[in-house]
Amino acid sequence: MTRFVAPLVAAVILAAPLHAEIEIAEVETPGGINAWLVEEHSIPFVALELRFKGGASLDLPGKRGATNLMVGLLEEGAADMDARAFAEKAESLAASFSFDVGDDAVSISAQFLTENKDEALALLRAALTQPRFDQDAIDRVRAQVVSMVRSDQQDPDFLVGQAFDAMVFGDHPYGSPIEGTEDSVTALTRDDLMAAYEGALARDRVYVGAAGAVSPEELAAMLDDLLGDLPETGLPQAPNVEVQTDAGVTVIPFDVPQSVAIFGHEGLARDDPDFFAAFVLNEILGGGGFEARLMEEVREKRGLTYGVYSYLVPKDHAALYLGRVSSANDRIAEAMDVIRDEWRKMAENGVTAEELESAKTYLTGAYPLRFDGNGRIANILVGMQMDELPVDYVNTRNDKVAAITLEDIERAAARVLQPEALHFVVVGQPDGVDSPSQ
Structure with a gap:
């Protein structure tokens, strides 16, 4: 996925002090969202990490790659902004956003200066609650994913992992690459992506970590505003798998x-x-x-x-x-x-x-x-x-x-x-x- 990283933000990250002992505050928002916070005001900078439990393992049968493609589109336009406008707005705020997906979670990272906090969070809120999923963006990102899938099939390091996972996990989502296959990704529709979005980004599975120049009270207000409009519940989690192998x-x-x-x-x-x-x-x-x-x-x-x-x-x-x-x-x-x-x-x-x-x-x-x-x-x-x-x-x-x-x-x-x-x-x-x- 594309990352927006402003030089000023990168400099702040590198300048942050080394912590040998950490004091963690547990925060519960009025809306019922829980978060952990390390409060540090020496630098006017905040890092926010959101993790939605489930990730690519929530892909529905026959829709492998839907969650991955959906996450790739979260930064490709939101609300009244297309992909270019969204990127330009993030850059103008010296804010950094990244969107990623793994087997078990969708991960969203945000880093911003406190002076731009309100605008940065409004931009992130638009990405989370008002993604556009424009057809031209779907076609563009789909083409990138298909190109990567084809390239992976020529990479022995990828193939060996794919083969081991298929052997161990079979038809479980763990048994196939999160990107999907060329056929499965090509067949995905906008409705499939909307279903993946509604199933993965829900309040019943979100975990939050924050560090930087923000108080518990400020963080609570930020999170209710940021996440309050997400669906209350998402898709059921995938089943557990019993791993069985032999000495072969x-x-x-x-x-x-x-x-x-x-x-x-x-x-x-x-x-x-x-x-x-x-x-x-x-x-x-x-x-x-x-x-x-x-x-x-x-x-x-x-x-x-x-x-x-x-x-x-x-x-x-x-x-x-x-x-x-x-x-x-x-x-x-x-x-x-x-x-x-x-x-x-x-x-x-x-x-x-x-x-x-x-x-x-x-x-x-x-x-x-x-x-x-x-x-x-x-x-x-x-x-x-x-x-x-x-x-x-x-x-x-x-x-x-x-x-x-x-x-x-x-x-x-x-x-x-x-x-x-x-x-x-x-x-x-x-x-x-x-x-x-x-």
Whole structure:
């Protein structure tokens, strides 16, 4: 999606102070909207983050890509402004708006100077409550999406993710790209986009984070004015999915000199009691740069790849534990063998005391660096709410990391690492890799 970022706003973001400790105010508006706020008046600037739960997973059957296309049109004209007039107005206010969509949420970010607050919010309100969906804009943005869909089909990194998702999630919306297919996007009508808009942007699923020069009382008034005219309820959320994999390999033939692989199986939900221990465990296995075991064994010792990593993926309706690696076609099989071996060894033996202390030192030291601007703070506040974390989480998180023990890691490893279910999807022409799909 297009972003409007004025140089002055960017300078304000970069100049924002680093926050090691955060005071969060919980705000409830007279209209019943809840928000979290970090109030900071040292700079006359406000960042506002809106998150509507559901996202592309709300696409109706046969309408894949509708939410993505709809979100792309929110900045393409509103009220009495066409796309050009909307962009020019945002630029004149030194305001920044961005609109994006993921599997589980529609995300809307706004950043503006306090002196332009009223006009900036009026512009955003028009985009949210009076989108035009002009046919010429629909045709233009649709053409951009179709071009991207075609390009993706030539990208092995995209294809491997698409294939893994299709294998795991099937007909669930998670099982196909949020952009849709060329056929599904081409068939979308303006009525489809209106239905996606009304189903996704509703007050019963909105989460709000704000940071900057605004008081709780001012924020409450702003939000009721901004969001008060949205529908009260939207489409039902998508169903949950049970992830089932086996210790196999699926090969997608593709004529490239280097194969790319995604590997993984079921993960842990964000609210699982062992999630924190699994998070630290993953830092040691594949999330910690050059000190991680996978990087050490696959890259440093054997030179099989430039990079390999693993990561927890707690979606709203399913949880995965995934990793990714790429290697020359004649070496990918060896890289996969090493990954399987490290997966098994950590599942059986856990980690060393030295590895645990190193990971905890890094994670606790790096955490305050995330709070390096109002925009990022507002984004973190929204994420905390969607994950149902307590309001004091930012000030207790490092204590939780520091409290993780070897016993915690051992328990989490036995649960989250499943060598018997570790499945690889490979796109390329891998030598020595057999697949039932071939």
